[in-house]
Amino acid sequence: MAVSIRTDGEAAGLAPLSNRNATGASWDQPILLRLVSIAMFAGIWEVAGRIPVSFAFPTFSDTIVAFFGLLADGSLATAYLSTLQPLVLGVVLSAFLGVGLGTICGLWRTGEWLMIPVFIVLQAAPVAAFIPMVTFVYGIGMTAKTLAVMILALPVIVLNTYKAVRNVNESLLVMCRSFLGTRWQTVAKIILPDASPVIFAGLRLGVAAGFVGVVLAELLITPTGIGDLITFHRSRADYAEMYATIASIIALSTLTLVFLQWVEVRVFRPESRGA
Amino acid sequence: MGATALRNGPSPVPAPIDSIVEVRGISKAYGNVEALRGIDLDFPRGKLTSLLGPSGCGKTTLLKIIAGLIRADGGTVAINGKRVSAPGPERAFVFQDFALMPWATVTRNVAFGLELRGTNKAEREEIARGYIAEVGLAGFEDKYPHELSGGMRQRVGLARALSVDADVLLLDEPFSAVDEQNRRKFQEDLIRLRTNQNKTFIFVTHSIEEAVYISDRIVLLSPRPGRVSQIIEPAIDRSGDPERIHRDRHYLDTVEEIWQGLKQYVE
Numbered sequence: 001m002a003v004s005i006r007t008d009g010e011a012a013g014l015a016p017l018s019n020r021n022a023t024g025a026s027w028d029q030p031i032l033l034r035l036v037s038i039a040m041f042a043g044i045w046e047v048a049g050r051i052p053v054s055f056a057f058p059t060f061s062d063t064i065v066a067f068f069g070l071l072a073d074g075s076l077a078t079a080y081l082s083t084l085q086p087l088v089l090g091v092v093l094s095a096f097l098g099v100g101l102g103t104i105c106g107l108w109r110t111g112e113w114l115m116i117p118v119f120i121v122l123q124a125a126p127v128a129a130f131i132p133m134v135t136f137v138y139g140i141g142m143t144a145k146t147l148a149v150m151i152l153a154l155p156v157i158v159l160n161t162y163k164a165v166r167n168v169n170e171s172l173l174v175m176c177r178s179f180l181g182t183r184w185q186t187v188a189k190i191i192l193p194d195a196s197p198v199i200f201a202g203l204r205l206g207v208a209a210g211f212v213g214v215v216l217a218e219l220l221i222t223p224t225g226i227g228d229l230i231t232f233h234r235s236r237a238d239y240a241e242m243y244a245t246i247a248s249i250i251a252l253s254t255l256t257l258v259f260l261q262w263v264e265v266r267v268f269r270p271e272s273r274g275a
Numbered sequence: 276m277g278a279t280a281l282r283n284g285p286s287p288v289p290a291p292i293d294s295i296v297e298v299r300g301i302s303k304a305y306g307n308v309e310a311l312r313g314i315d316l317d318f319p320r321g322k323l324t325s326l327l328g329p330s331g332c333g334k335t336t337l338l339k340i341i342a343g344l345i346r347a348d349g350g351t352v353a354i355n356g357k358r359v360s361a362p363g364p365e366r367a368f369v370f371q372d373f374a375l376m377p378w379a380t381v382t383r384n385v386a387f388g389l390e391l392r393g394t395n396k397a398e399r400e401e402i403a404r405g406y407i408a409e410v411g412l413a414g415f416e417d418k419y420p421h422e423l424s425g426g427m428r429q430r431v432g433l434a435r436a437l438s439v440d441a442d443v444l445l446l447d448e449p450f451s452a453v454d455e456q457n458r459r460k461f462q463e464d465l466i467r468l469r470t471n472q473n474k475t476f477i478f479v480t481h482s483i484e485e486a487v488y489i490s491d492r493i494v495l496l497s498p499r500p501g502r503v504s505q506i507i508e509p510a511i512d513r514s515g516d517p518e519r520i521h522r523d524r525h526y527l528d529t530v531e532e533i534w535q536g537l538k539q540y541v542e
Contacts (some may be wrong), residue, residue, distance in 0.1 A: 271419035
């Protein structure tokens, strides 16, 4: 998942105009390596399906066929429409709330004492056990599913942000003070950019946890969306369709994380984009 | 050499006439450890004064108190006759560890002091480009700190301090994290820079050679507790080739004399 490959070799002392290494060989390309890795995975899956490992384990090719079948009959689209609403809502709320609360806890002692223990317990707890309770309180609608996403996503985002803000580079803080930075300037121009790699690591974990939350909610609470599609095909022993559904949500989760990393490098840490 | 090579090199010096920074009775303790006791010092305007001493003599602490980054337990610091206890626009600091923002380009790092003061982007980048060229980094404006060597990073730190147009530049062992060759080059450049910029420099170092090489005035501090033990004005002509200074008689004599004085504090 290393999207950013640093080229530290081009560091100091070289001419300022030295840009990309022109002699970069094709095996040097991360894209190619990743494609090879995916192809190997598909190959092993295909072989394992043909042995077969279990009669309930379809081959890769059957799964791909089933995937296009699900796309064609619209059941995948319908399922995602219902899954994505609580997922996106829950993840976006968790991201803003989590980074906000984490920053406050990192900057303000009282906030830290009030909130951090709660989130440490939440992160340690097998939170999935709360999901039936959420259903009991909020019923089986959007609210319950969104809450399920947030319960899983929020703690890791808050805790990572808090830790990142706490451990901000002390000498940059002193530098900002010596050049007459105000409190707000220090937070906006030093603390948040300096903390952003760890904050984003938390966001990635949080988004992944959000995917877990929404699928759990759909398997445990309301038989709708992707969770329902998985359950439905399992009950009919359409294993290729079941695996296609599962693989699709894994792929979507992965793509979301890659996108998040791209945003991070693009917006917050331009220096790690490589030369 | 001739007649000027008489033994008039290091000599005690009377109080300067025009001092920009006045330190009076500064003391500071960290817990039970007394870092500074009763420091009285004047820093003459437009000169480079070094604070020199073995580790533990409180030289960095004194510099940070002058910068307003550390609070003294007692005593006062006045800049241009005005008492100060916090950072101010008339002082700029160069940090031992550079303290550059890794996510910002050289230009943004250099312009950061102005950015914090609300100078508009075009203007501050214009000013920054001037100082980037002044410290010898032209062509590196859009590089990030990790693409630069230690010596170049410290040049960025120096350009940042210059760009806010402070009267007093405070340098905290600026070359200690820079390799030897770059340090020599940087010291030569600093001598040249000092003649162009009409600024007062206060320079902390633990290197005797470095202090004698670049300073108009050297304040020797003795450790535990830190006190002023001696003030020396090396009479070295720095107008010619900076390379020559290393072979100058006064230079060598002064280094030797300071070393003899400091020896007793080294275990």
